[in-house]
Amino acid sequence: SQQGEEDPQALSIQEGENATMNCSYKTSINNLQWYRQNSGRGLVHLILIRSNEREKHSGRLRVTLDTSKKSSSLLITASRAADTASYFCATDPLLTGGGNKLTFGTGTQLKVEL
């Protein structure tokens, strides 16, 4: 079963604009992670936010986590054509006892046009 659901499923923006993707999940978590996947490639880790954190930054990325709403958002500022990719949220559910067993959402396909 899918733990996370991303919204929107697809997003098309112009270079320089900001892109916001949302993730909702169902059960309590240890942490939530965001990954990027370029077409035909493996996933690349972007950022991890723990359940006791509310916001985290990494370069042009800003992630927020609201555990009361079981939701997270990923903001990419000043987007570039190279940001074109699929973005996935992944949760490490609390009840699994850890072990880093991630559950992935269905992803948001981001297209950044010149």
Added chain:
Amino acid sequence: NAGVTQTPKFQVLKTGQSMTLQCAQDMNHEYMSWYRQDPGMGLRLIHYSVGAGITDQGEVPNGYNVSRSTTEDFPLRLLSAAPSQTSVYFCASSYSNQGAGDTQYFGPGTRLTVL
């Protein structure tokens, strides 16, 4: 470091055939896992291992076997391939297996088609 490597990159099988997807990492990671990615489904966990000699089932383990005889290698075996196993398979590893959360490093994937 080569990171996480997977072989082969592409494979076509006939229904009923068996094969092994290879995965290796050179980062001395304890935790390794296998996922499959189907269109519109995201990634689903097949099997995982928290260390050499220890494996466990994920969300979709049926039709697959794994073993972990060394820290570096984590092969995935398809016992009798079925068309429903047509997918892209990703191997991943991470340093931590203690539930504190850690970055997972993914291999480039194996695209498998079962006819």
